[in-house]
Amino acid sequence: MQFRKPRLSRTERRLARALSVSDLRAAARRTTPRAVFDYVDGAAEEEITAARNIAAYRRVTFHPDALRSVADPDLTVPLLGRRIAMPLVFAPTGYTRMMHHHGEAAVAEVAQHFGVPYALSTVGSTSIEDVRAASPDGDLWFQLFFTSDPRINEDLLSRAEAAGYTTILLTVDTTVSGMRLRDVVNGLTIPPTLTARTVLNMSRFPGWWFNMLSTGGLTFASLSSVPGNPTPGQVASMMFDPGLDLSSLDWLRERWRGNVVVKGVTTPASAREVMGRGVDGVVVSNHGGRQLDRSAATLDVLPAIRAAVGPEATVLIDGGVLHGQDILAARALGADAVMIGRAYLYGLMAGGRDGVLRTAEILAEEYRRSMQLLGVRRSEDLTDRHVGFTPHGTGNYPAISV
Numbered sequence: 001m002q003f004r005k006p007r008l009s010r011t012e013r014r015l016a017r018a019l020s021v022s023d024l025r026a027a028a029r030r031t032t033p034r035a036v037f038d039y040v041d042g043a044a045e046e047e048i049t050a051a052r053n054i055a056a057y058r059r060v061t062f063h064p065d066a067l068r069s070v071a072d073p074d075l076t077v078p079l080l081g082r083r084i085a086m087p088l089v090f091a092p093t094g095y096t097r098m099m100h101h102h103g104e105a106a107v108a109e110v111a112q113h114f115g116v117p118y119a120l121s122t123v124g125s126t127s128i129e130d131v132r133a134a135s136p137d138g139d140l141w142f143q144l145f146f147t148s149d150p151r152i153n154e155d156l157l158s159r160a161e162a163a164g165y166t167t168i169l170l171t172v173d174t175t176v177s178g179m180r181l182r183d184v185v186n187g188l189t190i191p192p193t194l195t196a197r198t199v200l201n202m203s204r205f206p207g208w209w210f211n212m213l214s215t216g217g218l219t220f221a222s223l224s225s226v227p228g229n230p231t232p233g234q235v236a237s238m239m240f241d242p243g244l245d246l247s248s249l250d251w252l253r254e255r256w257r258g259n260v261v262v263k264g265v266t267t268p269a270s271a272r273e274v275m276g277r278g279v280d281g282v283v284v285s286n287h288g289g290r291q292l293d294r295s296a297a298t299l300d301v302l303p304a305i306r307a308a309v310g311p312e313a314t315v316l317i318d319g320g321v322l323h324g325q326d327i328l329a330a331r332a333l334g335a336d337a338v339m340i341g342r343a344y345l346y347g348l349m350a351g352g353r354d355g356v357l358r359t360a361e362i363l364a365e366e367y368r369r370s371m372q373l374l375g376v377r378r379s380e381d382l383t384d385r386h387v388g389f390t391p392h393g394t395g396n397y398p399a400i401s402v
Helices: 010-017 021-031 034-041 048-058 103-114 128-134 150-162 181-186 196-202 206-214 232-239 246-255 268-275 298-309 324-332 342-373
Strands: 060-062 077-079 082-084 088-090 118-121 140-144 167-171 259-265 281-284 314-318 337-340 387-389
Touching: 010 021, 010 342, 021 034, 021 342, 034 181, 034 196, 034 342, 048 060, 048 298, 048 324, 060 324, 088 103, 088 118, 088 342, 103 118, 103 128, 103 342, 118 128, 128 140, 128 150, 140 150, 150 246, 167 246, 246 259, 246 268, 259 268, 259 314, 268 281, 268 298, 281 298, 298 314, 298 324, 324 337, 324 342, 324 387, 337 342
Parallel strands: 088 337, 118 140, 140 167, 167 259, 259 281, 281 314, 314 337
Antiparallel strands: 060 387, 077 082
């Protein structure tokens, strides 16, 4: 018998106790102001789509192969001309320094360390250049909100190009902003209209306040040079462009020499249409349930979208991925890789950079172990014969708490 070595750091103890992303979520709730936690945890309207995303993965049944050697498992997969450590991409998230002052730089560092891509958001709180400085050898992607101002679009693309970003993610499901009721209640809107209750709750987290105040204000860092010095509300209105259409995609495809991936596709017809414009891939995404509520769970539509675009197209998926077995299921059902957002933000809130690292460790351990138990040695050998999948609406399943 031996006892665990004591850990002096409270953060180290907190992260060591976390055995799952659910544990990190619980820790994040305890260590972060409610408005900030709700911004990450919440979704649009009644949060039905966000719950569906999670529930879809619970409808997967695995069918393991017996008597297969799984020694020295190979988690790597090819993705957009590179080989990555496992089928995982760190998705773009806005206001990331609000969750923890380490922010996007920490996420990019962990992604580089793990050998997977990281996508920086247009509305990130760390600039294009500073994220590259934090991840000098990482595979960086840039998520573009195609703004209503061509000068801004050109400036962002030029800077991403100069900084060596390899891939542009064009997000197409934000023509208008979704209604996120938790944020409205908390006053975490653009511009902020904090309620007395929100401010009182934030006062219970002096460490969070000190770090925010001592490490610079929260801004849309990559948009700090926008002509005319617009207010945050004016910047936000530029991000949500009702005029976004296929001509915008055509311009981007001609302008950008690297990979172009369209994020926010949820139907086979849309997937075929955008692939026909010469892009390199699609992300099957409903914005984590944060835009159009009551839309389909992304895992539900993944097989049909894969069938529509064929085996050569790059297909990623996000929404509801909180466990290594979710990655396994998505890969088997047709995704080249998954994107995670909330999962690593829970880790970031719970422990900064080390919390993001803990998220990646947990997911990798779960994925590796489950792949071996499935009798599969290589990620590339996963196919739909390894999974059974009950379509949405059949069977009785318990409600999923988001």
